[in-house]
Amino acid sequence: MTDSSLGIVLSTRDYQENDALVKIFTLSHGKKMFLVRGVKKKNSALARHVQPGTVAMFNGKFNFPGLSYLNSVGEDFTPENTREDFEKYSYAIYFLELADKAIEDDEPDAELFHFLVGMLRKLDDGEFDPAALRFVYEMQLLKRLGVEVDFGQCAICGAKQNFKDRTQAVEFDFNFTQNVVGCAKHFDLPTLTPRAAYALGLLQRGKLVKLSAETKEAIRTFTREYYDAFVGIKLKSRDFLDNNI
Numbered sequence: 001m002t003d004s005s006l007g008i009v010l011s012t013r014d015y016q017e018n019d020a021l022v023k024i025f026t027l028s029h030g031k032k033m034f035l036v037r038g039v040k041k042k043n044s045a046l047a048r049h050v051q052p053g054t055v056a057m058f059n060g061k062f063n064f065p066g067l068s069y070l071n072s073v074g075e076d077f078t079p080e081n082t083r084e085d086f087e088k089y090s091y092a093i094y095f096l097e098l099a100d101k102a103i104e105d106d107e108p109d110a111e112l113f114h115f116l117v118g119m120l121r122k123l124d125d126g127e128f129d130p131a132a133l134r135f136v137y138e139m140q141l142l143k144r145l146g147v148e149v150d151f152g153q154c155a156i157c158g159a160k161q162n163f164k165d166r167t168q169a170v171e172f173d174f175n176f177t178q179n180v181v182g183c184a185k186h187f188d189l190p191t192l193t194p195r196a197a198y199a200l201g202l203l204q205r206g207k208l209v210k211l212s213a214e215t216k217e218a219i220r221t222f223t224r225e226y227y228d229a230f231v232g233i234k235l236k237s238r239d240f241l242d243n244n245i
């Protein structure tokens with residue numbers, strides 16, 4: 001019997017002479033490791049489908065638990081632009097690696113699956129700033145990684161951010177000691193500019209806003225420190241992005 005599922009290739013690594021071990025985030029069963037035989041041979045029909053970021057219908061023998069086997073791949077979305085663009089590819093690898101950390105083997109997560117597919121497509125399209133995509137992704141993944149922060153409300157006095165009218169915005173900030181978002185007036189030392197805190201609230205709500213270089217840098221520094229302090233995931237792909245892009 002053949003099992004099938006839509007999936008996203010998270011990573012691929014060589015295995016023995018001609019084979020590869022391919023980690024796939026399947027829609028039906030979450031994360032699974034597949035052995036793909038003969039994929040490194042010149043005429044392999046599967047080779048192009050097992051590159052990171054490919055979205056496709058994967059067919060084979062799914063085992064629970066243990067190694068699964070991939071036999072064929074159906075119609076897919078291949079992020080062609082991303083493969084040819086060093087910057088986009090670096091972002092894609094980071095998105096995939098972070099998803100890998102956020103999900104467990106054999107536990108489906110349809111919401112994250114579709115969200116990640118959307119991110120990979122947007123990245124490939126090139127319509128949006130990849131940095132804004134990254135921040136949306138990082139902020140929305142926090143809940144799955146077991147932590148939550150809300151730039152929409154002050155945790156101290158309850159004041160709500162006004163996302164409809166920028167001119168009526170409350171000046172928010174984040175306090176690392178207390179791990180809370182609050183009105184800037186409650187804290188002695190500033191972490192973020194009001195502009196960056198406001199943008200974080202919008203990004204957290206999935207809004208791909210235009211960011212100035214200064215705000216981008218402030219948010220990058222904040223998300224990095226936040227992940228380091230509260231999530232505890234340090235990914236090589238993120239260091240690569242921060243050092244090279």
Ligand SMILES: [Zn+2]
Pocket residue numbers: 154155156157158159182183186
């Ligand atoms: Zn307040």
